[in-house]
Every structure is written in structure tokens, then in C-alpha cells.
Amino acid sequence: MKILIAQARVEALSRNYYYDVYKFCCSYLNDDSDAEDITQDVFLTFIQKSAILEETNIRSWLFSTAAHKIKEKHRRNVKQSKLCPLDENLEPTEEIPDIILDLEKPINPDLVDYAKSKLLAKLTPEERELLECIYDKHMKLSQVGEKLNISQNAVSTRHYRLKNKIIELSKTAFVVALFVLIKLKLL
Numbered sequence: 001m002k003i004l005i006a007q008a009r010v011e012a013l014s015r016n017y018y019y020d021v022y023k024f025c026c027s028y029l030n031d032d033s034d035a036e037d038i039t040q041d042v043f044l045t046f047i048q049k050s051a052i053l054e055e056t057n058i059r060s061w062l063f064s065t066a067a068h069k070i071k072e073k074h075r076r077n078v079k080q081s082k083l084c085p086l087d088e089n090l091e092p093t094e095e096i097p098d099i100i101l102d103l104e105k106p107i108n109p110d111l112v113d114y115a116k117s118k119l120l121a122k123l124t125p126e127e128r129e130l131l132e133c134i135y136d137k138h139m140k141l142s143q144v145g146e147k148l149n150i151s152q153n154a155v156s157t158r159h160y161r162l163k164n165k166i167i168e169l170s171k172t173a174f175v176v177a178l179f180v181l182i183k184l185k186l187l
Helices: 007-028 032-049 055-083 099-104 109-121 125-136 141-148 152-183
Strands: none
Touching: 007 032, 007 055, 032 055, 109 152, 125 141, 125 152, 141 152
């Protein structure tokens, strides 16, 4: 038979375990405010679910919930850092102009060609050949596979990886190009 928690016991159990859960959170997090937030979140969840929890395993439930919320926090932090990598050591020396307003200006084709050549130089000869076949010659994946003596599936995989590599290289190249244009006062 399940022994459910009475509402009167919820407050007492919360007082008994609050500090232990907080210390547990502090031991895994570098920030006291994050530990406080997660501890409060754990006990808020506990209050919401107290009507369906058994009193015999409350301590383990509280700690496993805290561990789950800590992992969730770490996942969010990793995702956030991947979405917006910032170097905190960099300090802007001058104001960055609003580039969106300057998009009506024609782009210098020499700059585009230069950026493209620098990007292509970072690719292997096989990657450049794959890029040429797919984008310049507009070949189908099966045709590219025949030309390179690999399966269509391998062509598809290499194409996917190449696109991701180019995206990553372009991000770096864009930041560098933007910095150069600002320094040269072309924007």
C-alpha cells in the first residue's frame, strides 16, 4: 500500500531537505545563484507533485530531481555557448556600424573573389573536386559517385560534411572580413 504525503508534511519535509539539496547543487554548479534557482525549482516541483509521491523515498526523489535539473542546466549552457560563442576577453575599440543599412552598396567583386579563394584554399583537393562537380558542373550525386569511384551514399555523406565545414569556415572568414572592412573603413 502506498503511503502518500499529506500536505502538512510537505512543508516539514521541504525544511528538512532544503539545505541538503542546496549543498548538493552547489557541489555540481559553480554559481550559488544557479544552485539556489535549481533548489527552488526542485522544491516547487516537489510541492506540485507531492500528492502523487510516496513518503518513503522522498530524499532520493529530491536528489535525483536535482541531478536531472543540473544536467538540464549544463545542456542549456552548452547549447547556448554553441549558438553564441563570445570571447569575453575582447573589448570593442570602436563602434561597429550598422551593416544592414549598407547592404544597398554594391559589393566589390574582388573582395568576394578573394574571400572565395581563401575559403577554397582551406579545402582538400578532394573536397574542391566534390564542390566543383556538384555546384559548378551541376552533376547529380550518382554521376559524382561514378566520377570519383565512390557510392552515391558516400557522395551524399561527403557533401553534407563539406557543407558543414564550409559553413564553419565561412563564420570565421566573415568575422575576419568584417574586422578588416571596419579597419579599412570600407563599411
